[in-house]
Every structure is written in C-alpha cells, then in structure tokens.
Amino acid sequence: MRISEQVSLALALVAPSQAALRFGCSTLSIQRLDPIVQPGALPASHLHQIVGGNAFNATMTGDVGERGTCTTCTFSEDFSNYWTAVMFFKHPTNGTFKKVPIMQNAALPNGINGGMTIYYTQESFNSNGKAKITSFKPGFRMTVGAPSHGGSDTHTGLRFVCLDNKNTRFPELTTFPNKPCKGGIMTVHHFPSCWDGKNLDSPNHQDHMYTTTKEAFSPAGPCPASHPVRVPQVAYETLWDTTQFNNMWPKDGSNPFVLSFGDAKGYGTHADYLFGWKGDSLQRAMDNQCMFQACENGKPLKSQGVAAMNKCTVKDQVKEPIDSWLPELPGKGRFVKL
Template sequence: MMWLSMTLALVGPSQAALRFGCSTLSIQRLDPLVEPGRLPSSHVHQIVGGNAFNVSDFSNYWTAVLFFKHTNGTYKRVPIMQNSALPNGINGGMTIYYTQQDFFSNGNQKITAFKPISETGFRMTVGSPTTNNLNDAKGHVGIRFVCLTDKNTRFPELPDFPTKPCKGGIMTVQHFPSCWDDKNLDSPDHHSHMYNTAKEAFSPAGPCPASHPVRMPQVAYETLWDTTQFNNMWPKDGSNPFVLSYGVNKGYGTHADYVFGWKGDSLQKAMDSSCMFNACENGRPLKSQNVQAMNKCAVKNMVNEDLDSWLKVLPGQAM
C-alpha cells in the first residue's frame, strides 16, 4: 500500500483527492468479509493493502479475479497490469481513490472519514455476484468496464464485458457508496448501511438522502487486466470468453470488498487537507512507501492452489 499515515494537516481550503497504487498482496481464496473464518473461500480474489490481512491492521481491498475460458474448456487467470498513472514497477494490484466530489474539489461539503477498524469496524461491499441481467447491471452505475486502447483510456464505460478483443486490455471500475446512515459500521448484507449516489466516470455524486445523511469519502478501485495475450484466442462465434472467478461469464456480477483500517485519524486529516493526488505524498501530508517496499509486502498463501496454469475447473467451483 502506498500511503501509511498522516503527519500534519495543511491549512487552506479543503479539496483533497487521494490516489495511490497498491501492489498485489495475494491472489487466493480468502474473503474475511463475506465468508469470515472459511478457508478456503468459495472463489478466488485478488487482494491488496496491508499485510495483516484477515487480522486487524490497515485497510484492505479485494475483488473477484478474471479468467479466460478457452474453446477447449480450460481456464487461464488473466494477469493484472499496472495503471499508467502510478510509479513504474508496481506489481499489478489496483489503483485506489478517495475523493470528496470529483478530481477538482470537495464540493464545499464536510467529508467524514470511516470509523477506525475494530472487531466491528467499518466495512462495505459494492456490486453483487447475484446480479444476472443487463437492466440491473445498468442500475449499478458505480460498476463498469472499459475496453482499453491503451492504459489512458477511460471511455466509454460499459455495464458488461466488452464484446470484442481490446487492444490495450480491460479495466474494471468499482465506485463504492459514499452516504452513511450514521449508525452502523456494517450490515448483514454489507451494503444497507450505505447508500450509493455515484454517477459515471468520477463525476460528482448526488446528494445524500435523509436516511443516509453523512457524506464519506468516495472510494473507487481501478483494476487493469492484461487480456491482450488472449486476443487471438477469442471464439470464432464472437461469444464472450471471460469468466469471473465464481464461474459467471457475465460482467454483471463483478463486485468488490472494503475493510477500513487507516491508523488513528489520518484519513480524516487527509480529507480536511488541500492536497491533490501525488502532491499528498512524501509527508505532505501522508507518509509514502516506495515501490520496492510495497512489492515486498505479501501475506502467506493459505490455500496453495495452482492459479497460473491452464486449469480444467475454476478453483472452488464444482466440475
């Protein structure tokens, strides 16, 4: 994880926007939010964040993994690429955003940081693996795919997998809800305590409703999948060859998980500052971690499954 803690708050108008890269911490069947205590979990996730994952320290971010399904019925995990906006050398992972309104300002509104992690600390999910039709997918405006010409491509945003090979790969974008009910740090479905007013492409979210009145940071993930190595293997009938790690070949069910664990009040101080993106690093006001140290951060492989070869069946899925 790139940023660790806050050293001081800056004086001036608050318009903070945070963006940092998290190298891949682990790729295995773990999910302490939806399936706590289950080892292994039902499907594979890519996990980034602090190396105390599944314990109590630092924030963690994880998503379902993308696989390519060959016409012969075998599966290959799609590698993760580094985002071009980040320092060179990051080992895959995701780009994480904490914005207040958009990329330019805080919208003149108070942003309340998530509550510090504890045994019942703040957590949430976005999207659902049970989404099974295009109309419902279009309603989840925070969950989108981008067919990349190159790593700087950001439009158009699609509610499902691209329908043709993409020259630069595929990006998954996941915007979490940012309106909190001011009561619950979690809920049985991991999202009812939050309300999503996010719009497309990092545009300003709508106002929070009375039921969820507290505006929190807008968390978003970007994951770049290197699908280019499979471009010459697409089925001749043009059907989609990509499958999420729980066995669904529609992008509708893509989802993401978040557990908050920033130390002390560091995130609140960051939201109260006026730094933007890279200007927030190197103690202005957040401490940063170099790429070499970040890439060394890892967690023990607790499942020990082969995730790199061509597989006859997806890990955790029945034959």
C-alpha cells in the same frame, strides 16, 4: 494563438486537474479468502485479488490499522484491504481456464506488482469540493455489487473499459467487451459515499451505505436523512492484460472471459472494502486540500516507494494451483448469495 485558445490554456494551467487521493497498491495476495462475506472460511468460494495491509486473514475484526505491519499501498499509514474477483480466460476449444495477468496503471510509478489503483475522492475527479468529508471508523466494511446478480445492470459505477492503451477511460461498459481489446480490459468499482453514521456493517454489507452518484467520478447529490454522513467516494481500477489471448478469441464472437465466480457477462462484478487507516490519517487527508501525488511525503500523509510496496505479502492459506491452465475455476466458480 487565438485569444480564446490562450484563455483555455490559462484556465487549464490554474484549474486543479486532480482531486483528493489516487494511489497504487501492489498485489498482496491472490487466494480464496473473504473475511467480509465468508468470514472464517478456508477456503472461501471463489478467488480474489487482495491489496493493502498484511493483517488480511480469513477473519478480521476490530481496528485493522493497529495490527498491520506493512502495506502494499503508496500511503504507508493505509492498512485497509481492497479486493475484487479475479478474471480468467476460458479456452474456446478445450474449456480450460487461465488466470489473466494484472498490469499497473500508467498514472502510477513504474514497477508496481499488479494490484489496483485506489481513489478516495471528495466531490469529483476534478474538485475537492466544499462539503465536510468524514473518515470511516475502525471496524468499518462494505461491499458493492453482488456475485449472485445475473440479470441486468442495476449497480451504479460498476463498469468495464475496453482499452486502446492504459490511459483509455471511455466508453464505460456494463458487461464484458464483445471484441478483443488492443490494450487490455479495465474493471471499475465505485462504492457509495453516504453512511448512516451508526453501523460499521450491515447483514448484506450494503444497507448501511447509500449512493447518490449517478455517474463515475461525478459530483454526488445530497445524502438522504437515512444516511446523512458524507464519507470519501472509494473507487478501484484494475487493469487486466488480456492482450495475450486476443488471437484466441472465439470464432463466433462470444466473450471468452469469465470472473472467478463463473460470471461470463459481468453483471455480477463486485468489490469489498475493509477500512484500516492508522489513527486519524485518513481524516487528516480529507481535511486537507491536497490532490493525488501532492498528498504524499508527509503532506499530509506518509508514503513509501515501490520496493517497499512489493515486498509486503501475506501467507497463502489455501495453497491451490491458480497460475497454470486449469480444468475448472478454483472452487468451481461458486458464488455466495448476498
């Protein structure tokens, strides 16, 4: 081995390859509920996949972390809720819709039921950084992206990845892939990490936050005076098993996938976050230099196994068919303008 190769190997061994929190959450429920954008609506306009704590309901206020009794996430102190629109396949000849199954990330323990990979990074994917990171507060909520957005890519960090396998991460696309993907499709949602320090929400669920990140998992710039408080960089990855539809791809090459609010381009992809960590658990993690799995087993966060994650569920309040071939999208793919 050459000296240069030895040096590179040594640096790879000593340099941290993981940063902050990365963990799995199995699916809590898939139904038309949205306590942020459409609080109280039964049902909400379009279908969401929800993960996290079992306090999830059509209306949610106050300290969610104190109300949950179980969570679908690895960290058993995390009763937050995370949700995104659901992906459907539209049959090219008869126009019916089939919900695309969700598969677990290869980096997570085996057996997780669908769900998402959740990140709380402090600086980037490879460094905890040195900046003070302030935890979100009880009652905090935010969204990223907008289902009514159909024009162009204006949202940093909202991407699609055409997977060769579950470890594929690039290239990132601003729209649905234009060809069948060997390993499925991943959707990625990065939230802003600068908070105004005052408001737990805002009328459009976004103005109390500000993003200084230009690319996903890259170090963010300084927070502006209007939003001076650095909070964790929250991100979701969802892996959709589109492979069963690859031999049904339209002959004209058009994209056959559609998000549950009727978007066949992907510009309207969006995600919702509702904070629910119990007590000071998230702040303790942000004050720690642990990285990913090293934060588990009480170092400093309590964690649980896959069986407990999968066991946690909530009642289906809408009770509509979503798993068979459907003549139309649940709710007819309606969206709510933010």
